[in-house]
Amino acid sequence: METNIIGITRVIQLAVAPVFLLTAIGTLIGALNNRLARAVDRRRVVRQLQDASGSAVAELNAEFAQLQRRARLIYHAILAAVIAALLVCLVVASAFVGALLGIELSTMVALLFILAMCALIMSLGLFLREVFLAVTFGPAARR
Numbered sequence: 457m458e459t460n461i462i463g464i465t466r467v468i469q470l471a472v473a474p475v476f477l478l479t480a481i482g483t484l485i486g487a488l489n490n491r492l493a494r495a496v497d498r499r500r501v502v503r504q505l506q507d508a509s510g511s512a513v514a515e516l517n518a519e520f521a522q523l524q525r526r527a528r529l530i531y532h533a534i535l536a537a538v539i540a541a542l543l544v545c546l547v548v549a550s551a552f553v554g555a556l557l558g559i560e561l562s563t564m565v566a567l568l569f570i571l572a573m574c575a576l577i578m579s580l581g582l583f584l585r586e587v588f589l590a591v592t593f594g595p596a597a598r599r
Contacts, residue, residue: 463555463558464552464555464556466555467551467552467554467555470551471548471551471552474544474547474548474569475548477544477572478541478544478545481537481540481541481544481576482541484537484579484580484583485534485537485538485541488530488533488534488537488579488583489534491526491530491586491590492527492530492531492534495523495526495527495530496527498523499520499523499524499527502516502519502520502523503520506520519593522589522593525589526586526589526590529582529583529585529586529589530582530583530586532582533578533579533580533582533583533586534579535579536575536576536578536579536582537575537576537579539575540572540573540575540576540579541572543568543569543571543572543575544569544572546568547565547568547569547572550564550565550568551565
């Protein structure tokens with residue numbers, strides 16, 4: 457019994473780093489969500505301008521298409537970040553299950569963590585691409 461408590465105590469200590477990682481991923485998801493909300497709001501305004509005015513339709517169409525691409529990139533970045541968070545949760549849960557049942561799950565824990573990092577890298581890459589699109593398009597970028 458005491459060996460089990462020591463094992464669980466060690467797992468709790470090891471689970472602290474993934475919990476901080478979850479906090480960081482949650483912050484990333486919040487930032488991505490805000491960017492998505494802004495892109496969607498702007499898309500609605502552009503759609504209303506397209507319907508209301510006959511002038512500069514080509515420019516409005518181009519902006520609308522760009523906003524569509526940005527929203528799609530942000531959506532996929534959020535999806536990848538959520539998958540990363542879920543995989544980190546599975547890392548922590550697997551570590552506890554392994555300690556409780558006395559099963560060697562280190563290979564599975566490592567694999568889940570690697571997958572979580574791959575998903576996080578994908579999310580950050582998509583985020584970077586969306587930021588690039590946001591910066592390179594629009595009136596300020598054309599000057």
